[in-house]
Amino acid sequence: AQTVTQSQPEMSVQEAETVTLSCxxxxxxxDYYLFWYKQPPSRQMILVIRQEAYKQQNATExxxxxxxxxAAKSFSLKISDSQLGDAAMYFCALNQFYFGTGTxxxxxx
Amino acid sequence: DADVTQxxxxxxxxTGKRIMLECSQTKGHDRMYWYRQDPGLGLRxxxxxxxxxxxxxxxxxxxxxxSRQAQAKFSLSLESAIPNQTALYFCATxxxxxxxxxTFGSGTRLTVV
Numbered sequence: 001a002q003t004v005t006q007s008q009p010e011m012s013v014q015e016a017e018t019v020t021l022s023c024x025x026x027x028x029x030x031d032y033y034l035f036w037y038k039q040p041p042s043r044q045m046i047l048v049i050r051q052e053a054y055k056q057q058n059a060t061e062x063x064x065x066x067x068x069x070x071a072a073k074s075f076s077l078k079i080s081d082s083q084l085g086d087a088a089m090y091f092c093a094l095n096q097f098y099f100g101t102g103t104x105x106x107x108x109x
Numbered sequence: 110d111a112d113v114t115q116x117x118x119x120x121x122x123x124t125g126k127r128i129m130l131e132c133s134q135t136k137g138h139d140r141m142y143w144y145r146q147d148p149g150l151g152l153r154x155x156x157x158x159x160x161x162x163x164x165x166x167x168x169x170x171x172x173x174x175x176s177r178q179a180q181a182k183f184s185l186s187l188e189s190a191i192p193n194q195t196a197l198y199f200c201a202t203x204x205x206x207x208x209x210x211x212t213f214g215s216g217t218r219l220t221v222v
Binding site for chain 1 (some may be wrong): 140142144149150151152153154157167197199201203208209210211212213215216218
């Protein structure tokens with residue numbers, strides 16, 4: 001079975017600071033893909049970043065980066081220089097089907 | 110126009126009614142999906158289709174049916190709506206292969222009273 005766990009239902013961060021959202025997963029596959037999606041209050045789901053399991057280098061997209069620890073099956077999202085527009089629900093996902101329960105991020109001005 | 114369009118955006122319906130949620134896409138993707146989102150439960154897969162002749166059940170297909178009318182259209186039906194089907198429903202598309210992330214529609218908020 002493939003599962004995704006987000007153990008932080010809510011997180012908060014001061015504007016301009018850095019925050020890390022946690023995600024762990026379980027799969028028996030050796031090659032897979034991991035994703036982070038953002039859902040702002042508009043409810044539109046937006047792909048933030050993608051990581052291919054066979055690539056050791058951590059993916060980066062502007063202020064968003066991941067810490068991918070394959071042996072530990074951990075895939076955390078780091079948001080640097082947090083902005084008010086980063087406030088949203090963040091979902092971790094494994095391959096195409098498996099989503100975590102989400103982390104609600106609040107950005108404090 | 111949006112790449113993935115869902116209609117309606119919001120809908121209130123009564124218990125026992127049949128309702129259809131529609132999804133169309135201009136991405137040219139073969140793969141289409143229906144998810145429901147509930148607070149604290151994340152997104153759960155209802156049905157998915159890898160091409161026009163392919164329909165597959167997801168994790169929570171009971172009480173739902175789908176139709177893939179064309180490559181670009183994938184509709185979700187609730188044959189007899191019940192209150193615990195109140196949720197936010199998302200349609201998504203992707204390219205072939207698990208490397209492709211999703212393109213989501215803007216969701217349909219369905220309330221069954």
